[in-house]
Amino acid sequence: MKFPSKRLIFCGGSALITIAIAMSGNTPARRSVAFAQAQRQAGTALQMSEQAFKNIQVLKGIPVDEFMGTMGLFSAALSVCCGDCHTGAGTDHPQWEADPPRKITARKMVQMVNAINKDNFGGRQVVTCWTCHRGAQAPSSTPPLDAIYSTPVFAPPDLLPVANPATAGTPPADQILDKYVQALGGADRISRLTSYTAKGTSSLFGEVKADAVEISAKAPDQLATLVHQREGDLARTYDGRNAWVMLPLTVVGEYPLSASAREGAKLDAEMAFPGNIKKFFANWRVSYPTTLDGKDVYVVQGTDSNAANRLIIATFYFDKQTGLLTRMIHYANSAVGRVPTQIDYSDYRPVAGVMMPFKFTYGWVSGREEYTITEVQPNVQVDAAKFAKPVQRAR
């Protein structure tokens, strides 16, 4: 039952198929009723967990995208597959709504964690499944001496400490962000790149097979990524207002992103034309420099509060030498902690005078995709439909 697979959620192909079959239990009638009752956000229907699913007791009142994020966090925190908590996942007859013992334990754990945070931390979400579990089903309770007398494994907090410039030698955030824009070709050239389409390939982490990719982008903040996977299309779109995710075979085929997850999609879209990145966050902080893949990097964090007054965070790693962005992590809030998305950028090449990463890795709780761009067409007409709610290809 241990989880050696590199695909975070879908441990092996069989789970993929199982999850798809689960969809058939969610009949069209059921779904349309749910949609009719659904709340509206930025013009898109948001379906709540208790409307979409059958047996929701502790994770009520959250949109489907956030709910799927909580399942991803559970799997990640304990290093398990969906099937370790759900009856029949990995078979032809999954019963997501059934309550096997481990799922019941998980439900109790959600209540325990909520109580810990409420009773001890003023309701701040500082304790999560990961705080104790760290990838184990039975959390370790005694510090292993080997771990103490060797190089410590350091997992930084989401909200990074601010470096003391005098001792850390860090420039102000403004300077690092300006250098980035300069390294890309300068604000002027970036502003003259108003759209592009790109082609390339994507392979899921742990798989050899590469799938065809189409990317469309339009300034200032529209982006669509379409991956033609064998089982169906994977898509992420942001049309300047609404964000969607579509997966080939999952419990919910496609769903809109809400709140901070949607902000994350907007950030991804703005990063296609990063000339105005400084304005994205109200606050910027510079943390301690570190190394990534042997290169020295500055670590800059953007933070902001959304309407519900929950902190939106993104962390940027800039190569000290080239000034270019090598990693971005943004976090979506959820009922059980922050759901991370990490993009690693490399192989920058000029397109219409603007440096663009021709390789990047998109890691999220539903998998890790490695992209290689092979051709880019700058300043082309892009059909608005590309950025709208994605539609699964016919089978």
Ligand code: HEC
């Ligand atoms: C550590 C245990 C655990 C893991 C791992 C887990 N879940 Fe869950 N899942 C739960 C719990 C607990 C609930 C019920 C939540 C509630 O009562 O509010 C649930 C509910 C669900 C539901 C709603 C079912 C219904 O109709 O009521 C779906 C769908 C679901 N999970 C899908 C998944 C998927 C997909 C994965 C793998 C990505 C996954 N879960 C991984 C514990 C888990």
Ligand code: HEC
């Ligand atoms: C304060 C520490 C702590 C936190 C936080 C915590 N757990 Fe646990 N969890 C434990 C301990 C300790 C055990 C083992 C209990 C035992 O051995 O009886 C456990 C056991 C479990 C098990 C049973 C595993 C098995 O082997 O069957 C599940 C499932 C689980 N936790 C899920 C979660 C989820 C989901 C969260 C977040 C919502 C969470 N836990 C948060 C401490 C924690």
